[in-house]
Amino acid sequence: MAVLNRRQRGMTLIELLVAMAILAVVMLSIIGLFTQSISMNISGQNYMSANNMARQRLEELIALPYQTLRGQVTAQEGTWFHEDIGPYTVGLGTPWSRDVHLRELRLQKTGDATAQMTTLTNPGMGNLIEITVRVSPVSVLGMGWHGLEVVAYKVDGLRY
DSSP states (O other): OOOOOGGGSOOOHHHHHHHHHHHHHHHHHHHHHHHHHHHHHHHHHHHHHHHHHHHHHHHHHHHSOHHHHHHHHHHSTTOEEEEEEEEEEETTTEEEEEEEEEEEEEEEEOSSSOEEEEEOSSTTOOSEEEEEEEEEESOOTTOSOOOEEEEEEEEOOOOO
16 A cells, blocks of 8 residues: 555645635625625615606606696695505515695796796796605615605796
């Protein structure tokens, strides 16, 4: 039987334990990256869905004639219309709520090329309606993401 020198003997138990410890540290960091990636992906899906729901409602309201919107503003000035959105669920089946706020403003020319937007004291005298749509999950469960808000303006023509 031939005598084996040091290079031919193989790995010792300590070398094997050190290699396994290094592999465990690398695997734990990779698993951490995967869980963070999944969390960011769900957050991105939530943001995209909320944005789509807000934009859809905003486009519906902008498509209405100005006088129809004005009628809703004068009837409900300063209040939010609350809408539960049941069929749209994202992530772990989170239901959404959507709130709409309409406010009548007046845009007036103040100088050569400047304009000033003012809040009205007399409803029905404005030429601009501010439409705000807020979409948020119904139950946040202590998470950091709380929804979004989009704003658009509907103009009745600039009368000076």
